[in-house]
Amino acid sequence: MKITKYIVACFIAISITACSSEDEEIITGEGKVTLEFDNSYLTSDLLLSTASYSANESEEITISDVKYIVSNIRLENSEGEVFTYPKEDSYFIISESDTDSQFISLSNVPAADYTKITFGIGVDQEKYLEGATGQGDFLTLAQDAGMMWSWQAGYKFFVFEGLYTSDETTTETAFAFHMGSHGSSVDNYKEVTLSLTNTARVRTTSTPEIHVVADLSNILSGTTTFLLDDAAQIHVDAVKSPQIATNVNGMFVVDHVHN
Template sequence: MKFKSLLVVAVAALALAACTKDETNTPDPFNPNVSYGKFRLELDHAFNGTAFQLNTDYTTGTGDTISISLLKYYVSNIQLQKADGSWWSATPNYYLVDASSSASALLQIDSVPIAEYKAIRYMIGVDSMRNFSGAQTGALAPSNGMFWSWNSGYIFLKLEGSSPQAGNPVEFHIGGFMGENAAQAVINHDFGTSRLRITATANPQTHVYAAVDKFFDGATPLSLSSLSAVHMPGANAKLISTNIATMFEFDHIHN
């Protein structure tokens, strides 16, 4: 009987550990003393240093001309680092940023424990778990057109357009969550001397500069005459995800 109670406690502890692995941001019934605030992550899209616009000709670092008609990507797994170095994880939430909607580039994060934070990290893409968990809702609803039907999994980033250097329409559908071709890009920004101050009332803004030009020559220069379409997970998607990882740069915070 003692053994049984021990087992129950162990199971319960395991269950609790399973759901508090990421410190949740819903008010904690065991700790009513923690207070919460919020902040906004704002993504400012640019190309070669000027505000990015769809359907506009740009020149890439490799000299190709590109006009982008569609740019959409997922941001998820947002975490903030406290002064003591520990990381706080936001409740699992998935944001679908669409360059055609400025509102979609303003990511509201609520229920953040009041504190000063010195760094942020997030994922461009969708963690592997949600790629094999069946039908999802909200930003992850398959009707958003960011899910491969024949090879289950999310398209993390979609960039489509045209280029005179490419023989065909430019269609980069980047994703893949398995093994060596996992294509999520984890972005880390240290705020330097700045701090993100979460208070009970303010809604501070963390500005991140999203350099779309880096998609074409971040870590590996892309020549659109040799690669202008990716439609599945694999080596090419993985390669481009290393460029995506260089697209995001911390700019400033408005506390």
């Protein structure tokens, strides 16, 4: 009986040691994270140029273009530790017309259980003030994507374009909201922090996917309400651009995490 108890005790001890070793091995090293940015309009998937959406009680819109810059990505784990993705690699353009652009792959992420994500919308002043030569390949990428007014005027952080009709404007009329910082004089760069619906378990052998949904209806009916009959074209505007930036900041939620 004593021998049996001894064998059982040894088996339990070995099992615990093996499990502990296995757990320790799993949460060391580095892995990858995929971020998916999925644009919607209220509860509907966003469809460019083919679907009509209600902007408010009197206006209908058809959206033809949506682009925005995502930058300065940080992940916070369950211990409160923050991993900052290398700044020089942390500028991306999300385009509704380019499916590949909607997936961001982050590499060399420390293995951990992550519970929060933070990212910026646009280009921060620190980066902009590095000058044109300090932007690296991103400057050309932004120019090719139509995400700059000019170097002096700065980057477009957010582009939202299409056609609208209303009770007053029955003929389809173009609208365009372009938001960004105005050179170094007006800073509209903002950051978004979102709690994950469940932990993103980064391991050397598994890559979680964080699915972020952006509800574009928030642009016209967020903290500030915009009527297109009153303001269909907003580009460089000292009053309305910061209001658009706040609305953009509020359009993101984490829908789910795939592990």
